[in-house]
Amino acid sequence: ISADGTKHFQLAMQTGTTEFFPGKKTDTWGLNGSYLGPTIMVSKGDNVAFDVVNKLGETSTIHWHGMKLPAVMDGGPHQMIEAGATWSPHWTINQPAATVWYHPHLHGKTAQHVYRGLAGMFIINDQDSKKLPSDYGVDDIPLIVQDKLFTSKGQLSEKDDTTFGTLGDEILVNGTYDPFLKVTKNQVRFRLLNASNARTYYFGFTDGRSYKLVANDAGLLQKPATLDRIKLSPGERAEIVVEFKPGEETILHSYSSGSGIEKGEFDLLKIVASSKLTESAAIPEQLSSVPPIEIPKDAKVRQFKMTMESMINDKKMDMNRIDEVVPAGTKEIWEIDNFGWSHNFHIHNAAFRILDINGKKPPEYESGRKDTVFIPNGSTVRLAVEFGDYPDPNHPFMYHCHILKHEDDGMMGQFLLV
Ligand code: C2O
Ligand code: CU
Ligand code: CU
Numbered sequence: 039i040s041a042d043g044t045k046h047f048q049l050a051m052q053t054g055t056t057e058f059f060p061g062k063k064t065d066t067w068g069l070n071g072s073y074l075g076p077t078i079m080v081s082k083g084d085n086v087a088f089d090v091v092n093k094l095g096e097t098s099t100i101h102w103h104g105m106k107l108p109a110v111m112d113g114g115p116h117q118m119i120e121a122g123a124t125w126s127p128h129w130t131i132n133q134p135a136a137t138v139w140y141h142p143h144l145h146g147k148t149a150q151h152v153y154r155g156l157a158g159m160f161i162i163n164d165q166d167s168k169k170l171p172s173d174y175g176v177d178d179i180p181l182i183v184q185d186k187l188f189t190s191k192g193q194l195s196e197k198d199d200t201t202f203g204t205l206g207d208e209i210l211v212n213g214t215y216d217p218f219l220k221v222t223k224n225q226v227r228f229r230l231l232n233a234s235n236a237r238t239y240y241f242g243f244t245d246g247r248s249y250k251l252v253a254n255d256a257g258l259l260q261k262p263a264t265l266d267r268i269k270l271s272p273g274e275r276a277e278i279v280v281e282f283k284p285g286e287e288t289i290l291h292s293y294s295s296g297s298g299i300e301k302g303e304f305d306l307l308k309i310v311a312s313s314k315l316t317e318s319a320a321i322p323e324q325l326s327s328v329p330p331i332e333i334p335k336d337a338k339v340r341q342f343k344m345t346m347e348s349m350i351n352d353k354k355m356d357m358n359r360i361d362e363v364v365p366a367g368t369k370e371i372w373e374i375d376n377f378g379w380s381h382n383f384h385i386h387n388a389a390f391r392i393l394d395i396n397g398k399k400p401p402e403y404e405s406g407r408k409d410t411v412f413i414p415n416g417s418t419v420r421l422a423v424e425f426g427d428y429p430d431p432n433h434p435f436m437y438h439c440h441i442l443k444h445e446d447d448g449m450m451g452q453f454l455l456v
Contacts, residue, residue, distance in 0.1 A: 040087075042085070043084075043085060044085040044086065044087050044128070045080060045084055045085065045086050045087070046086075046087050046088075046089070047078060047086065047087070047088045047089070048070070048088075048089050048091070049069045049070060049075060049076075049088060049089070049090045049091070049100065049158075050069060050070050050090075050091045050093055051067070051068075051069055051090065051091065051092050051093060051094050051098055051100070051119075051142075051156060052067065052068060052069070052070075052071075052072075052093040052094065053065065053066075053067055053093070053094060053095070054066055054067070054068055054071070054072025054073070055072060056068075056072045056073045056155070056213070058186075058188070058192065058194075058210065058213075058214075058215045059188075059192040059215060061192075062191060062192025062193075063192075064188075064192055064193045064194045065154075065193075065194070066154055066155040066194060067094065067151065067154035067155040067156050068155045068156070069156060069158055072155070073155040073213040074155055074156075074157055074158055074182060074212065074213045075140070075156070075157065075158030076158060077158060077159045077160070077161060077174070077180055078140070078158065078159070078160040078161070079161045079163065079174065080131050080160075080161070080162055080163070081131065081162070081163045081164060082131050082132070082133065082134065082135065082162060082163070082164040083130070083131060083132075084130070084131045085128065085129075085130050085131075086128060086129060086130075086131060087126065087127075087128035088100075088125075088126060088127055088128070089124050089125075089126050090119060090124065090125045090126070090127070091123075091124045092119040092120065092121055092122060092123055092124070092125075093122075094121060095121050096121050097118050097119065097120050097121060097144060097147075098118075098119055098142045098144050098147070098151055098156070099113050099114065099115065099117050099118055099119055099125075099142050099143045099144050100113045100119070100125070100140050100141070100142060100143075100156075101113035101114055101117075101140065101141060101142070101143035101386075102138060102140050102160060103138060103139050103140065103141060103273060103384070103409070103410075104136060104137075104138035104139065104160075104255060104256060104275075104409045105129075105133070105138055105160070105387070106132055106133045106387050106388075106389075106426035106427075106428070107127075107129040107132075107387065107426070107428065108129060108428045108430060108433075109387070109428060109430045109433035109434065109435055109455070110127075110430065110433050111127035111128065111129045112386055112387065112433075112435060113125075113127065113140070113143060114143050114386065114434075114435065114436050115143055115144060115145035115357060115436070116357070116433060116434070118144065131162055132426075133162065133256075133257070133389070133426075134162075134164060134166070134256075134257040134258065134326065134328045134407070135162050135163050135164040135166055135167030135253075135257060135258060136162050136253065136255065136256050136257045136275075136407070137159065137160075137161055137162075137180075137229045137231065137253065137255075137275045137277055138159075138160040138161070138162060138275075139157060139158065139159050139160055139182075139231055139233065139275070140157065140158050140160055141156060141157040141158075141233070142156050143436075145355065145357060145446070145450075146446050147446065148442050148445055148446055149198075149203055149204070149235050149442035149443050149445070149446050150196065152233070152235060152442060153186075153194075153196060153204060153235055153442075154194070155213070157182065157184075157233045158182075159180045159182060159229065159231060161174075161180075161229070165327075166258055166325060166326050166327055166328075167253075167258060169319070169322050169325075170227050170252055170277075170279065170321065170322075170325075171223065171225055171226060171227040171279065171318055172227075173223075176222065176223065177221070177222075177223040177225065177226045177227060177318060178226075178227045178229070179219065179226060179227065179228050179229065180212065180229045180231070181211055181212065181228050181229060181230050181231065181290075181306070181307065182211065182212050182213070182231045182233045183209065183210075183211055183230065183231065183232055183233065183234065183239055183292075183306060184206075184209070184210045184211075184233050184234045185205065185206030185207070185208065185209055185210075185234050185235075185237045185304075186206040186208050186209075186210055187204055187205075187206045187207065187208070188206075188208055198443065200236075201298070201379060201443075202235075202236035202237075202298065202299050202379075202380075202441050202443060202444075203235050203236050203441065203442060203443030203444075204235055204236070204443075205236055205237055205299065206234075206237070207302075209292075209304045209305075209306055211306055211307055216308075217306075217307050217308070218307070218308045218309075218310070219307055219308070219309050219310070220309075220310050220311075220312060221282055221309060221310070221311050221312065221315070222311075222312045222314075222315060222316060223282075223315060223316050223317075223318045224281060224282055224283070224311075224315040224316065224317055224318060225279055225280070225281050225282075225318040225321070226279065226280050226282065227252070227277055227278070227279050228277070228278050228279075228280065228290075229275065229277050230268070230270060230275060230276045230277070230278065231275045232270040232271060232272050232273065232274050232275070233272075233273075234272050235272065235441070235442040235443065236272060236299050236441045236442065236443065237272070237299050237302070238269055238270065238271040238272070238295065238296075238299050238300050238380075238412065239269070239270050239292040239304075239306075240267055240268070240269045240292055240293040240294070240295040240300070241267065241268045241269075241270065241276075241278075241290065241291075241292060241306075242266050242267045242268075242290075242291055242292075242293055243266070243280075243288045243289065243290060243291065244288060244289040244291050244305075245288045245289075246266065247266070247280070247288060248264050248265060248266040249264075249265065249266070249278045249279060249280040249281070250262040250263065250264055250265075250278060250279045250280075250321060251263045251264075251265050251268060251276060251277070251278055251402070251403055251406075252277045252278065252279055252321065252325055253275075253276065253277035253325075253406065253407075254274075254275070254276060254403075254404060254405070254406035254407055254408045255273075255274055255275045255276075255389075255407065255408040255409045255410055256389035256390075256406075256407035256408050256409045257326060257328065257389065257406065257407040258277075258325040258326035258328075258406070258407075259325055259326060259405065259406040260324065260325060260326055260330060260406075261323060261324065261325060262279070262321055262323075262325060263402045263403070263405070265278075265402060265403055267293065267295075267403070268403040269295055269300075269401075269403065269404075269412065271299075271380075271382040271410070271411075271412035271440065271441075272382065272410075272440045272441055272442065273382065273384050273409075273410040273440035274382070274408070274410045274411075274412070276403065279321055282309075282311035282315060283311065283315075284311055284312065284313050284314060284315050285311060285312075285313050286310075286311045287308070287309065287310050287311070288308075288309050289305050289306070289307065289308050289309070290305075290306045290307040290309065291303070291304065291305055291306060292304045292306055296380075296414075298379070298380055299380050299441070300380065328407075330391055330406075330407075331369065331389065331390065331391040331407065331422045331423075331424045332369075332422070333369050333370075333371055333393075333422040334369060337369055337370050337371050337422075338368075338370045338371070339370070339371040339372075339373060340362060340370060340371070340372050340373070341373045341374075341375070342372065342373070342374045342375070342383070342437075342451075343374075343375050343377060344374060344375065344376045344377065344378075344381045344383070344413065344439065344449065345377045345378050346377065346378030346379055347378075348439070348444045348447040348448055348449040349448070349449065350437075350438075350439075350449055350450070350451050351451070353451070354447070354448030354449075355438075355448040355449070355450040355451065355452075357452075359452065360434055360452055360453070360454050361451035361452050361453060362451065362452075362453035362454075363453065363454045363456055364425055364453050364454070364455055364456070365455075365456060366425060366426070366427050366428060366429035366455040366456060367425060367426070367427035368425055369422065369423060369424050369425070370423050370425070371393070371420055371421065371422060371423070372385070372390070372420070372421045372423050373418060373419070373420045373421075374411075374413055374418070374419050374420075374421070375417075375418045376413040376414065376415060376416065376417050376418075376419075377416070378415065379415060380412070380413070380414060380415055380441075381413050381439045381441060381444060381449070382410055382411060382412045382413055382439055382440050382441065383410070383411050383413055383419070383421075383437065383438075383439065383440075384409060384410040384411075384437065384438055384439075384440045385409060385421075385423060385435075385437045386435035386436050386437065387425065387426040387428060387435045387455065388409060388423050388424060388425050388426060388435075389407045389408065389409055389423075389424050390407070390408055390409065390411070390421040390422055390423040390424065391405075391406070391407065391408070391421070391422045392404055392405070392408065392411060392419060392420070392421060392422075393420040393421060393422050394419075394420050395414075395417055395418070395419050396417050396418055397418075410440055425455060426455070427455075428455055429455050429456050430454070430455060430456075431454060431456050433454075434452035434453055434454050435452070435453055435454075435455065436450055436451070436452060436453075437450070437451050437452075437453065438450035438451070
């Protein structure tokens with residue numbers, strides 16, 4: 039923290055080795071370490087400043103996924119950090135509490151850079167979120183979920199032979215294989231982040247217990263929702279609060295929910311509750327003090343067509359083409375039609391509410407503020423989008439499929455906020 043109150047952070051992108059399995063070292067990438075990066079924690083209103091040092095020996099970027107901020111600070115494909123260079127973005131945290139994250143966004147290389155281990159969580163707090171379990175590592179637990187392929191020698195494999203890129207058959211949670219957690223409180227908040235290249239997860243517990251969903255990608259819900267399954271596609275987040283009784287054991291599991299990237303069952307995390315648990319405060323009935331995103335009657339509607347060829351509106355990403363121009367600080371309806379494969383859709387510097395999926399209300403697990411949405415094959419999803427208020431006629435923001443192979447293949451467009 040400097041004299042003017044700015045919070046300074048240092049992130050070094052570096053190469054290293056990690057022992058995911060005892061005695062088997064493999065090459066990985068990380069930030070300030072050999073795999074993944076530190077959790078950044080800030081509060082609404084904070085001024086933050088980063089020095090992102092690139093020690094990878096090749097160009098990359100760091101994008102703040104879910105953050106509202108000026109385009110030059112966004113860390114998208116235009117904010118390249120050359121080998122050996124340092125990038126120093128700074129901005130004011132100006133959005134409600136949310137679980138945001140960071141990862142590289144170099145065009146054509148995002149899948150590889152994220153897969154090798156460059157990602158981390160970025161937690162924004164405010165008065166609302168502080169009423170929920172907030173003791174980091176005790177009853178506020180980040181869970182970064184990723185599927186990986188390993189060779190028989192325990193080496194990370196980048197074999198990429200599916201329509202969706204690399205689909206792993208092993209799971210790492212926070213970079214740990216076969217993880218275990220002991221809880222000491224009767225209520226624990228888990229921040230789920232799907233940081234996988236392509237796979238979707240359908241989160242539940244093996245003993246069938248339900249839990250409370252308290253937040254989607256971009257912030258707290260109005261009221262907690264009691265659920266026993268949540269689907270998250272790549273880039274999506276959810277915060278849940280789970281209740282435990284002394285001595286209980288359960289497993290956080292991902293159930294199969296379809297074909298392709300939705301197929302497969304995985305144990306994610308074994309959880310054991312202590313024989314004595316500290317009581318935590320009850321979950322408030324009203325969670326967010328921010329009203330849901332409402333769309334004015336005359337809102338502009340924009341249409342986007344996603345296709346099997348990894349195109350949006352029949353175009354591949356062009357770094358030198360602006361696809362849309364949006365008035366800063368406005369709200370619009372974005373309608374996305376998916377004509378082939380499973381895709382999802384993420385918008386930078388924006389938050390949205392799903393109006394409907396094929397004309398129907400979205401499932402309760404995706405009823406809150408979001409910035410990334412799964413678009414099932416053959417579906418139309420309409421979003422009420424609230425854009426950040428950072429006009430810049432020269433630097434675009436991105437929207438894209440967050441299946442990283444598709445994104446690298448050009449399933450991405452650029453918009454200016456003016
Ligand atoms: Cu998670 Cu455009 O990124
Ligand atoms: Cu993003
Ligand atoms: Cu896609």
